[in-house]
Amino acid sequence: MRFKTAAVTAAFTALCTTFTPSAVAEPPTSRAAAAPGQVCFWTKPGMMGQGWCYGPPGYAEAENGTQRNAYSFESRANSSVYAISYGPGAGCVYREIRKDDYDENWTAWATRLDGVSHEKLGCEPG
Numbered sequence: 001m002r003f004k005t006a007a008v009t010a011a012f013t014a015l016c017t018t019f020t021p022s023a024v025a026e027p028p029t030s031r032a033a034a035a036p037g038q039v040c041f042w043t044k045p046g047m048m049g050q051g052w053c054y055g056p057p058g059y060a061e062a063e064n065g066t067q068r069n070a071y072s073f074e075s076r077a078n079s080s081v082y083a084i085s086y087g088p089g090a091g092c093v094y095r096e097i098r099k100d101d102y103d104e105n106w107t108a109w110a111t112r113l114d115g116v117s118h119e120k121l122g123c124e125p126g
Helices: 002-019
Strands: 039-044 048-054 059-061 072-075 081-086 092-097 115-117
Antiparallel strands (some): 039 048, 081 092
């Protein structure tokens, strides 16, 4: 009887271990510097959380959770780029991001970033 109880306990333990969900891997939260020629944005202050990088030229919509949720950025672009925010209707505003510019707590634009371009796209300063 003792052997049977031990066998059932071992089988039950193995079964529970098999179906226990493993820990879900979190996205990297350590600061990852922008590569030369790029501007990177992060979802949390201090260049933490999920990140997305833009490399000129052209326009790109913000990705990886940073659209209207970019609480820090770092620029290693060779020239200025422009954070773009679209308002209601056809209007838009930009914020210039200069070479070597950064902000570890970008509260002024954190909830405004829609995309980034190497030009102002006819938007007004904002």
